[in-house]
């Protein structure tokens with residue numbers, strides 16, 4: 001089965017994961033940066049990468065997902081939050097809600113991704129003592145922890161995750 005990877009990435013985290021996943025894909029798999037994609041993709045199986053914005057795929061990938069029909073889809077995403085957090089679970093639920101009606105979702109992978117330090121700075125400045133993004137000790141730790149991701153372990157986990165699924169479609 002012909003497969004493609006399509007990713008959307010603002011600061012490069014998701015792009016890095018995308019290219020490491022490509023290493024385990026069958027020969028001839030295409031990879032597209034969504035911002036440069038200007039044609040339909042006929043392939044039956046798509047591996048879609050996004051960065052997380054408010055517990056959803058980023059806007060551009062969200063819109064791309066909404067247009068898909070009849071695809072088998074594996075999703076992967078990078079986020080500031082921990083991949084085993086309720087926020088991550090919510091993200092997967094929201095992602096599958098976008099895709100599920102018209103497509104078959106085969107699996108979802110998430111790992112942490114370095115948060116743009118300007119965003120952290122903005123939260124520190126604007127969060128305030130009661131703001132929604134108030135930088136509690138936990139939040140500061142989460143931002144610090146995210147700073148070293150995606151790391152080699154994340155890449156290997158992403159590769160294993162995708163490899164395990166696509167073996168049934170090769």
Ligand SMILES: Cc1cc2nc3c(=O)[nH]c(=O)nc-3n(C[C@H](O)[C@H](O)[C@H](O)COP(=O)(O)O)c2cc1C
Pocket residue numbers: 008009010011012013014015050051052053054055056078079080081087112113114115116119
């Ligand atoms: C505008 C903005 C909103 C974000 N919103 C969230 C969010 O709701 N939840 C989260 O866990 N991370 C959030 N993040 C962190 C990014 O999802 C994370 O750093 C991701 O790895 C960025 O991927 P990229 O380098 O491929 O753009 C946000 C980052 C930005 C810039």
